[in-house]
Amino acid sequence: MNTRPLPILLTAFLLAASSAPASAxxxxxxxxxxxxxxxxxxxxxxxxxxxxxxLNFQNPVNLSEAxxxxxxxxxxxxxxxxxxxxxxxSGLQIxxxxxxxxxxxxxxxxxxxxxxxxxxxxxxxxxxxxxxxPYRLYKAPTLANFRNITNSVVSGSVxxxxxxxxxxxxxxxxxxxxxxxxxxxxxYDALTTRLSDPDIDPVARRVLEDSLALSRAAFAAGDYAAAxxxxxxxxxxxxxxAGDELDNEWHATGDVENDExxxxxxxxxLEFALDRLANP
Numbered sequence: 001m002n003t004r005p006l007p008i009l010l011t012a013f014l015l016a017a018s019s020a021p022a023s024a025x026x027x028x029x030x031x032x033x034x035x036x037x038x039x040x041x042x043x044x045x046x047x048x049x050x051x052x053x054x055l056n057f058q059n060p061v062n063l064s065e066a067x068x069x070x071x072x073x074x075x076x077x078x079x080x081x082x083x084x085x086x087x088x089x090s091g092l093q094i095x096x097x098x099x100x101x102x103x104x105x106x107x108x109x110x111x112x113x114x115x116x117x118x119x120x121x122x123x124x125x126x127x128x129x130x131x132x133x134p135y136r137l138y139k140a141p142t143l144a145n146f147r148n149i150t151n152s153v154v155s156g157s158v159x160x161x162x163x164x165x166x167x168x169x170x171x172x173x174x175x176x177x178x179x180x181x182x183x184x185x186x187x188y189d190a191l192t193t194r195l196s197d198p199d200i201d202p203v204a205r206r207v208l209e210d211s212l213a214l215s216r217a218a219f220a221a222g223d224y225a226a227a228x229x230x231x232x233x234x235x236x237x238x239x240x241x242a243g244d245e246l247d248n249e250w251h252a253t254g255d256v257e258n259d260e261x262x263x264x265x266x267x268x269x270l271e272f273a274l275d276r277l278a279n280p
Contacts, residue, residue, distance in 0.1 A: 039102065050125065062111045063114075069103075079101075092138070104167040110252055115243075137160035163261070204237075204241040215274075
């Protein structure tokens with residue numbers, strides 16, 4: 001007969017649970033140009049968080065699970081604080097209900113290549129969708145600052161979409177102090193800085209800068225629909241210039257800069273803010 005006191009057994013169980021390491025499972029399925037990763041991340045001795053992470057490529061070469069280098073990591077309180085310190089402003093938080101970092105780090109030796117932007121979608125049922133949801137999709141190069149790439153957020157439970165011209169770390173962020181005009185101004189500034197790159201063809205730069213200036217003038221006048229139309233023109237011109245006036249390939253070797261993909265990824269959050277302002 002086991003006469004060991006119950007409190008001692010319970011304490012031993014709790015200690016064993018708390019010492020269990022975090023774990024992650026990533027199951028990758030590739031069909032054509034689309035990657036679908038089913039992600040499950042468990043906290044040490046705690047709950048499990050799940051997500052569906054999708055990447056949709058244009059003209060990829062050497063696309064395989066091994067060449068993606070896709071992984072997921074549980075973020076404890078200290079790790080969440082470190083991520084939040086890399087955000088562009090205060091008020092952007094990693095929700096404790098989904099403390100997951102997703103990384104895509106293709107090995108250079110695999111030779112993964114794609115053109116233009118890759119579309120990104122992150123869906124999780126650990127978060128609850130509501131109208132005017134505060135959730136956003138952010139990305140950052142390893143150990144660098146994060147930036148907004150959100151193009152839309154829809155139900156399912158929370159499904160955030162964006163795009164990227166390269167690979168990095170991805171997180172779902174909760175904006176505790178949403179300010180759409182400030183988000184738009186930040187996006188305008190980011191695009192202005194990106195278009196000042198001297199490596200961009202002068203003709204492409206001038207056309208894109210003209211559309212951006214017209215959009216910002218309409219935004220300042222409160223005509224958000226017109227501002228959005230000019231940004232849509234800008235996105236369309238990126239597609240027209242791609243491959244000639246705008247470099248539009250990403251290489252795992254890092255020897256090519258994907259200007260088209262990165263500019264489009266900066267356009268996405270501006271479209272998101274303007275669309276919400278135009279259609280409150």
